[in-house]
Amino acid sequence: MTGEERLRGREREARDNDRILLQAAREVFVQRGWQAPMSAIAEHAGIGIASIYRRYPSKEELVLQLRIMALGDVIRIADESLEGPGSSVARFLRRHIREAATPLMITFGRHVRTSHEIDELAEELRAALDALIAQDLAAGLIPRGYTAADLMLGVTHLRPNLPTSRERTTEIHLRHLDYYLLGLAAAIDHPERVSGTGATWEEWLAFNAVDEDALEAGPA
Missing domain, CATH: 1.10.10.60 (Homeodomain-like)
Structure with missing residues (x-):
């Protein structure tokens, strides 16, 4: 050798x-x-x-690397979900549940300040999600007003940590995703049943912004 x-x-x-x-x-x-x-x-x-x-x-540097890894995985899934029949948004959500690591954005973002690399990846993710949404909108597969931030918020709600096996957790998450997708489809013809306005990307980033009080408390 x-x-x-x-x-x-x-x-x-x-x-x-x-x-x-x-x-x-x-x-x-x-x-x-x-x-x-x-x-x-x-x-x-x-x-x-x-x-x-x-x-x-430090724990902060470890968490920053976890965020970079997680963002890279989700961007890849989003890019690949553009190809195939049917809804790109639905394909992304199913693949996210099956393949991506459990979301920990709140845990990460509320304790560790962002970095230039993470900010760039976040914008890359936004562009990838916007492409999914634009493709589904053009095909009439999702309601108008549905945003990239709505999509990421959906991920956090659809993937809670459950005290059971990975297989059973995935099965439960996919079942609730079916309910979610049925609701999205119904909203296409009945937008009046949906209250409020879509979340903005700026709001999504703010939801994951550093908690200065938690930061001052320091890591364990």
Whole structure:
């Protein structure tokens, strides 16, 4: 094996180990919330806490990386959901439930300030969701006034953390998604039954903005 091959192997191993760490961190945050200590993440990942701090010197840096990873996954799903028969919005929501990590935006955003990379990814996500909505509007598959922020709020409501298996959780979420989609379809012909106005993207970002009081309290 050449030196270059060994280097590529070490880089691949480092990426795989980082993915395992980030997945463990996400699962711990789902179960225990923002106050979960780094030691709990290390235990769940099966690594020493020093290994976490070498990669992520603080909980804030770890959470920022989780947000970047999550946004990248959702953007990919949104882009891929443009292709195929039927509703792009419905396809996105089904794939999000089946494939994307459980939403933790409120946990993340309320405790850690954003970054330039996250802001750029958020705008990329907005553009991807706007494309889904525009395609469905042109086909008459969703009601007018439905926004990208409405879509993301729908995700948070449709995917609560449930104390059961992943398979059963997915089954329940998909069942409630069917109810949600039936409601969207009914709103096309009966817009008068829908109260208020659609959420704006600025509101969606504000809902996930840092909570200065929580930030001052500091991480566990």
